[in-house]
Amino acid sequence: MPVEIRQLTTMSELYEMQKVEAAVWQMDPIPVHQTFTAMHHGGIILGAFEEDQMVGFLYSFAGFDGKASYLCSHMMGMLPGYRMNGLGEALKFKQAEIARKLGYDMITWTYDPLESRNAYVNLHKLGAVGAIYHPNHYGEMADELNHGLPTDRFQIKWELGEKKSVQPATWDIELVLLDGGSHGEPIIKKHLETADIADSSTYFVAIPADFQTMKQTDFTLAKSWRLETGKVFKKLFDHGFQARDLLRTKEEAYSYYVFIKE
Template identity: 50%
Template sequence: MNNIEIRPLETMDELIEMQKVEESVWQADSIPVHQTYTVLNNGGIILGAFDQNKMIGFLYSFAGFDGKSAYLCSHELGILPAYRKGGLGERMKQMQADLAKEAGYEIITWTFDPLESVNAYLNLHKLGAEGVLYKENYYGVMEDELNQGLPSDRIHIKWKINQRNIVRDLSIQQSQVLLEKKQDGSPQITDVFDCMENQSNTVWYMAFPEDFQTLKSENIALAKTWRFATRTIFEALFADGYKAVDIIRDKAKKQSFYVLEK
């Protein structure tokens, strides 16, 4: 992956090429070029990843404002399947952060599906971003290949780009686990409200599937069970001031754990 060139997109032709990658990744309609070109010229940052001048990935972000301060909203990161799992996504996010810092931004925000373990691990563990808000069925019904069949729940990420790559020394304590994966693959749910009332933990752990796309294709009913079980815990903890700050992966047991900290 070291031979892949990452650079800002600048021309209409490059944005048209980006459309093709977007359509290939999501199997759905792409963002109009007139919109991406406008974003590019009004505070947005759009990166392309190239293998010998062929675009194989992109990262699309635009200027945002929450009524108090400006930030960069990172909306789409798409990489062709043959180029995934080689650290390219992390490289693109780090370049995005470097360019955002040069442009005067301090915060980058985005959303992601909390049950996609690869994205969760990149966002929280590798980049050091934090999940600060749970958004139930945020995009409504989605029919693209990656999202169809389930409510489009999302976690809202806040990445303080001047505080990147935070390293935590963590070990899971059983008394702090709110959700585990049973032998049949279903979630073993603990009464989150009872635990919060009777224990003053500053850290909680929550299991979730390691490969959610495979689970969806094999057992959509079980995938929905995981969606609703994790939703309950996320919403309860976020409402009480916790943040999702890291991911611990257990590949042998095909599960990961969220680390939620107050």
């Protein structure tokens, strides 16, 4: 059966969404009074259904920074078995379709920069931009995906009217600021501390292809990746770079961010 994506409109659907939340994160779900209020004040809440069972959701609410309004996309989750078939991408495109009709020009959200699948969808498939780096953004979290590590996040800005402009033919793979070693360890290039980052408009940063598996098999190594990439991310963002794409293949142990200074 094909999966149907539609807006949630009732309390009973929001309670079903809570069940998916709990199954994905093993933590208390968002209170229904909160999601119900957001739904009626500019928010967009989507459910993905296989027949009558909700198998995924996407929760977003209205945002304002004092200058412009936008849509804050706060949480997306899918049951096991529905995470590798393009459902997340389909949810995001449906969200954008509805957001445009409501008058939104931009959608923003955060994600873990070491999650290569999310990065690939956000940057490569959607053509969004990793615009801001937030070290340890949420502080300590006890859920299964975040427990024991700093909660570093990239903040995505998805301008709904923009077209992707990255040209892969111009990439110089030699400009790698952090790479993976032969034993899976992160290696910061020696020239990082002394380099004038402004010397180039494009840099590459490696991340593990499967960070969650690494956390389960070698937590110390996973923590090292978090800390070492954080140093490189901070330097790049401090110098005006943004994450614009991710080079990812299923066969390789590492994926590579493309950072560009506009």
